[in-house]
Amino acid sequence: MLEGNIILMILVFFPFAMGLISWLTGRGSKKGRDVLIIVTTAIELALCLVLIPFVGDSNDFHWHAFAGLGIHLRGDGFRTVMALIAGYIWLFTTILSPEYFNRIKSRNRNRYYMFMLWTLGATMGIFLSANLYTTFIFFEVMSFTSYVLVIHNETPKVIDASKSYVAFAVFGGLATLMGLFFLQARLGTLEMDAMIHAIETTGVSDVTLMWSCALVLVGFGVKAGMFPLHTWLPQSYPAAPEPATALLSAVLSKAGIFGMFVLTGQILLHNLPWGLALVLFGIASALLGGIMGILSDDFKKTIACSSMSQIGFIIVGVGMQGVLGHHNALAVRGSILHLLNHSLIKLTLFMVAAVIFMNLGKFKLNDIKGFGRKKPALMFAAGFAILGVIGVPLWNGYVSKTLIHESMVEFIEMSHGTGWAYGFKSLEILFIIAGGMTCCYMLKLFFAVFVEKNNDPAKQAEFDANKKYMSPALTTILIISAAILPVLGVIPNITSDGIADVAQGFLHGHSPEHAVHYFSWVNISGTLKSLAGGVAAYLIIVRLGMRRKQADGKKAYINAWPEKLDLEGKVYRPALLTILPFIGAFIARSLASVVDWFVLFFKQILFYKRGERFSPPENNEFGTFNEEQRPSKLPHGLSYSLILFGIGVVVVVYFIVIAFLAQH
Numbered sequence: 217m218l219e220g221n222i223i224l225m226i227l228v229f230f231p232f233a234m235g236l237i238s239w240l241t242g243r244g245s246k247k248g249r250d251v252l253i254i255v256t257t258a259i260e261l262a263l264c265l266v267l268i269p270f271v272g273d274s275n276d277f278h279w280h281a282f283a284g285l286g287i288h289l290r291g292d293g294f295r296t297v298m299a300l301i302a303g304y305i306w307l308f309t310t311i312l313s314p315e316y317f318n319r320i321k322s323r324n325r326n327r328y329y330m331f332m333l334w335t336l337g338a339t340m341g342i343f344l345s346a347n348l349y350t351t352f353i354f355f356e357v358m359s360f361t362s363y364v365l366v367i368h369n370e371t372p373k374v375i376d377a378s379k380s381y382v383a384f385a386v387f388g389g390l391a392t393l394m395g396l397f398f399l400q401a402r403l404g405t406l407e408m409d410a411m412i413h414a415i416e417t418t419g420v421s422d423v424t425l426m427w428s429c430a431l432v433l434v435g436f437g438v439k440a441g442m443f444p445l446h447t448w449l450p451q452s453y454p455a456a457p458e459p460a461t462a463l464l465s466a467v468l469s470k471a472g473i474f475g476m477f478v479l480t481g482q483i484l485l486h487n488l489p490w491g492l493a494l495v496l497f498g499i500a501s502a503l504l505g506g507i508m509g510i511l512s513d514d515f516k517k518t519i520a521c522s523s524m525s526q527i528g529f530i531i532v533g534v535g536m537q538g539v540l541g542h543h544n545a546l547a548v549r550g551s552i553l554h555l556l557n558h559s560l561i562k563l564t565l566f567m568v569a570a571v572i573f574m575n576l577g578k579f580k581l582n583d584i585k586g587f588g589r590k591k592p593a594l595m596f597a598a599g600f601a602i603l604g605v606i607g608v609p610l611w612n613g614y615v616s617k618t619l620i621h622e623s624m625v626e627f628i629e630m631s632h633g634t635g636w637a638y639g640f641k642s643l644e645i646l647f648i649i650a651g652g653m654t655c656c657y658m659l660k661l662f663f664a665v666f667v668e669k670n671n672d673p674a675k676q677a678e679f680d681a682n683k684k685y686m687s688p689a690l691t692t693i694l695i696i697s698a699a700i701l702p703v704l705g706v707i708p709n710i711t712s713d714g715i716a717d718v719a720q721g722f723l724h725g726h727s728p729e730h731a732v733h734y735f736s737w738v739n740i741s742g743t744l745k746s747l748a749g750g751v752a753a754y755l756i757i758v759r760l761g762m763r764r765k766q767a768d769g770k771k772a773y774i775n776a777w778p779e780k781l782d783l784e785g786k787v788y789r790p791a792l793l794t795i796l797p798f799i800g801a802f803i804a805r806s807l808a809s810v811v812d813w814f815v816l817f818f819k820q821i822l823f824y825k826r827g828e829r830f831s832p833p834e835n836n837e838f839g840t841f842n843e844e845q846r847p848s849k850l851p852h853g854l855s856y857s858l859i860l861f862g863i864g865v866v867v868v869v870y871f872i873v874i875a876f877l878a879q880h
Contacts, residue, residue, distance in 0.1 A: 220277035224289040227263050228341045235333035242326035250314040253329050257310040261303035267291045290346035294722030298343035305466050305563050306336050308693050309459040319574035331364040342471045348406040359385035365460035377455035388438035395431030408482045429479045440472030441524045443501040453520035458570035465523040466562040476534050481723030491538020499646050502528030506653025511776040515579045519565050526558045533620040548725030549716040550619030557612040564601035564697045575685050581773040586670035587679045593691050595666050600698035602658045612704035615712045618739050648746045655750020660758045671770045708734050
């Protein structure tokens, strides 16, 4: 049974249908397919705009019969803002994609566009979900459809990086599912609006809730790239084609933040320990992402690490909502706005990266150095995005970072004279340092691409002569995406605050008691200190420490990140791809051996004549029978697998029933 606002259903399922149609169209006409995908994403954005008049009204959609528990969607203020962000970014990256793939002569575009649209539908399902069951369904769909985008180029390096992406996705999804089981068992509901009331009526303890939410957080933290679940990000982002990376950074990572918003604003509302834990994870993410960004000599990897760092700032804002309790207005608004601002900034930066790659096919700073010197449109877009992410006054990033920073200052003042004040003062300093790191690595990129000359004069002359480096259509959307950034920063009390007013209800937020004076000297001076530290770090670390003289006497950038600190290759990958599969295989083989013995035992009883004796053959090293030794040739095909699966389901259901009866 379907009921409610049908537009919500169309927003989710229309891209799934059009993905298949685009694939079929591409079989006959590539140009027709390219037009179709742009029209599809344009319609999707238009439908998101149609939701705006419904904000504040009863705006739900239910599909009661879906998978037993049903799908529940909602189009309130925050969800509509998230849908608009996704629709806007998807349209711009879709306009970029045909030119990008034509220039690099990419294969498998039909497959890419189909899964790109399916990922759009799944992402809309997450952002419009009204219960965690719906969130989880589309979250898992998004993880696997986006995997195809990451692995698109199919080179050995890309395949290797995509293994980490899917391994972390599976690991995070299983942890989240387990956490949702616990929440459903304890609260009796996964409806977001009903959770707080259920907590009050059931009297479940904060500790129990926190452990359940911690499991759910694993899956969302993986997608957001939160430390210490971040290690897939620096490999997977650079591996994907640039339009896909723009989606991964600007939109898909926000699916993880959406989950954190639900946990913090709908379940563990005003929970101090939970908020403190998120603040610590956020600071660690911001600092580590900043360090990796500074020490990288690759343009795309630097902005990928920047994504991790900026996500860390958002997580700090989410954590401060719990730390400040009922006084969390600044934290709520800051985390919402930095989510928005990061998405808009990264769209522009990754489109700049796409322009560089489709002209040069490279990202190493020594190879692309000087490419943008005489390209004003590209310089304009990159410069505005860099000013935004650094947090320069009059740009959008300054507004949201100021709110998050002020929320930390507010807590320090509230805790004046206590240990909490000294502890958070240290965290505030680290927050400012992380902001300075952003300035440092972004200055590195801007000066390398747009100011310095290439070490090879002939290559620099070729760069300067390249006037047709992007089409008029791509130039237009690149300038539009960059021009929006100061609009949100020049008049923040109208633009940014208006968005926060619409969206803050999702987190049970409220407007500050007094209007925020964004351009007061106190706020500007704090930002200037961070920027000054970033400039100093650029001059000392990058200019002096990350450039080495070559044989010709000219300086070249180096990759300064120590290989010994590769957690991905030395810890997580062996654990997820070697150790855990070995343990699982060992257990499976052991269980299979037991089943074999039972089957052979009953077969001897039922089919061997009386007086005949059966002696089973020797086992191999795994404790199971070799195929040539198996006297009955036990059928290890589909039927046999289904029997074992059925036995496993019966055992699992048995223990679930026992656990349920024990609780009641």
